[in-house]
Amino acid sequence: MVFGVTVDHWKPGEPVLVDERAFGYPVRSLRDVPASDASRPRPAGALPPGEYMVQAVLNRYETFHRADGTTVKLHMDQGEGQHWNISPGNLYSKPQRITLNELAGLRKPFSLTLDQQIPPIPEPKDTKYIRHIKIQSALLTKFWGRPMYLSAIVLVPWGFDEHPDAHFPLIIFHDHFVDGFDNFRTEPPDPNLKPDYSDRFHIAGYNRIQQEEAYKFYQQWISPKFPRVLIVKIQHANPYYDDSYAVNSANVGPYGDAIETELIPAIEKQFRGLGAGWSRFVYGGSTGGWESLAVQVFYPDHYNGAFAACPDPIDFHAYTNIDLYHDKNAFYLYGANKTVEQPAMRDYLGHTTITTKQVNEYELALGDHGRSGEQFDIWQAIYGPVGKDGYPQPIFNKETGEIDHQTAEYWRQHYDLEHILETNWSTLGPKLQGKIHIYVGSDDTYFLNDAVYRMEDFLKSTSNPPYDGEVTYGPRAEHCWNGDPTQPNYLSRLHYNTMYLPKILDRIEKTAPAGADLTSWRY
Template identity: 85%
Template structure:
């Protein structure tokens, strides 16, 4: 038995390390960042593009470097934090493709006196594997073996810049430097937006238009707007997420249909805007002011939106502005309507991120002791983080936080739980976000949870302030979610609905709707399955928006210049 145990240990423990360097030709100066070493058994793509939170992920191991000099070796060994395999010593010997990436950090001297190091977005939406300027190695075939010598890897390539997007007849771009964000971060900070202008925009120079903010993750274009017919040679691809064959073809078909609607004579003439607000923590700021991420709410509301309305002839009034979006965009749509109730005339929030932290996905931040486990009298059960409508678990909350820990310490993964922590939480003593829970043990910090409750728990804010907020929000709140949301986001919506139904003086007069058996991110059309409904954000809310404008526009408002 002892012999078998020893043999098994020898077979399963590669215990081999890697020695990573970069040449002075790529940087003569020392660099800070996170070295991410990827091992893959899948030859379909480069290893750096195969790390994710799905069961198909390959392996990544992370090490933080400070003042790393050219030519100086950095060792990635069994002490590096790994995902989904915790340590290199647990990787079985065998054939792998290896690739390493340095996710560069910049030093920020913030206005609050904190000096921290983070990766600054380079126009890619905070994705370490494609961020311009990051260093990487060429993929290489290796053989891992127990007790083998350290494998040398050179980061001898640099990810190239992303070409600047060009304006077209319908898609325009705007970029401004934000004064308030520049002051907060201690370096120039910018906000951008992609604007879908209506047919006849240039010809009708005297027209002014309602403005619709389509909140979303970082996007580099309107992929849901296509002026060319679908590509007949496009090979259909099965979507694991939506359980649908040929979803890529459906996307093209629906995007082309939207274009045909957009240019039709009777289609509403409005501006649809997607904001680009990637930041040092994530691909998106959550569009609110935050102690860690900065005053993005103020910047968007008082700097970017007025600039958009000036350049693209928006009507520039609260009654003529609306917001919609799903997931992160769903939370943002509801949050900005609540935090800036006079700025918008309606919010359409699909599958919003947790809007009540009693149901932070499926964690009760106020009453639970641990974010990873459900405790019984004599056992603990690890809790899921992702599922399908049949209840199959794809990853647990513990595992998804291990994924984030591999990508970055101090909340620097650029992923979901870390950005929630950065946006909603206070600043820690070290200048980084104060953790809401221990990412290795799951133990919840209830003092931090109370801070979250008072500042960003949307249900709590509504319930506490309905006497003043209610009159400004009546008829403006619309929430849609699948009853089997992939990330359990329906749980918080149930609680929000219970409160909204109880409102009086005034009643909320909005809607909360559930899609039976629908996963993430169902957005409210009962006639469409989940995958299709995601493609209709830009059309399905417009009748409700136009009806709201007709009912609420003040006397003398411009209801004609944009109707041509």
């Protein structure tokens, strides 16, 4: 259970009260905490008697004076990927056990002291194959009114240092914030690794499978016939989330232009990229799947192909299972005589694991004004306009679920990828022919296949030119299925770095302009 309050101008030594007014999840208020022993008396409005483990964490906000004239208070990422519970500088108390008797409950406050601080994260070190780059972005610094940085982890090919005249194709692996390549391992699996069980994939020893696949990829990476390319993971955590969705946004800033015009040229200069649109590709899953398709659409000449697996909603008629344009409410489906709360997550058998209402209650417990650092809040920040208070304009009321259709129309015009393609196909189509590849499980955990169905219907209807790409579904596959029909879902998600390379190389051969460098990187 988590209960959150917002504090402002808090001074050391001053107490802050967390009581029944604090917004909580999965229990709405401290007064509603269920009793472990229903037979024991419970004082009105108080916690039931019993033993509790409690801890307090302060997620520290910074004040930003943005270039658009707004002043907002947000948590700035400290190198951890915008996770409040591990963010350096955040304060916390030691866990404490308390005992409440029948007469105490909430009426007798207990105190927690924020006397601990999360330490800084050491700077990452380069290795033979994994390199790092960090730049200050002029565009983002101007927008946020303080120094802002972009960085990337670059997987360089075998022979990179020994072939200084070679230049390489560039592949962006869009993902959430990562501090390394977890699917690249230069050592065999740890023989002392204790096998775990993956509830998500229903398989024992998943951690060992991950290590085995990561080591297998390393062995491929250094083999003589493996393609010599640069694979890049961008680090673009920001004051709202662990990444920026790689596009320009009224609330989050011009991350799209910053990545495309500042970071990628710096990467290609330092690591000898070929530096041309025909030699650049993007792939990724989930958030990375949406980003891959989005940057291909918004920067059609910058890339020669996008491979989008299980993308976040690419048509807001199917914003997970919500139709933002026609539904009245994001939480409930209304009938003539009943109201049904809608699911947010399911397994491949259709079991609901959490509802949309519950997800948003969790986010509210972590932060108001869209400051939770979680999924619905970042969609709102990226896709929406700036509200009157300087924070993102809500797409729906987080307590009632009522949808704001005026804001939904803003979303449609700026970030509904299907709508943008359909509206602009006469100009975008010739630039995107053969570049769009989408993969999703037919039982995606977050209902993301629904939006892909709509996108596929449009893409199949295209002419002048036809899209000439692919849309593929994994039967009974849950989230992160990436298009490999020969692999079970738990394994296919580990193969992003190898799955699309044959298609990328084929595309390069067919589309590289006359005189292009097709040899220096084929040593």
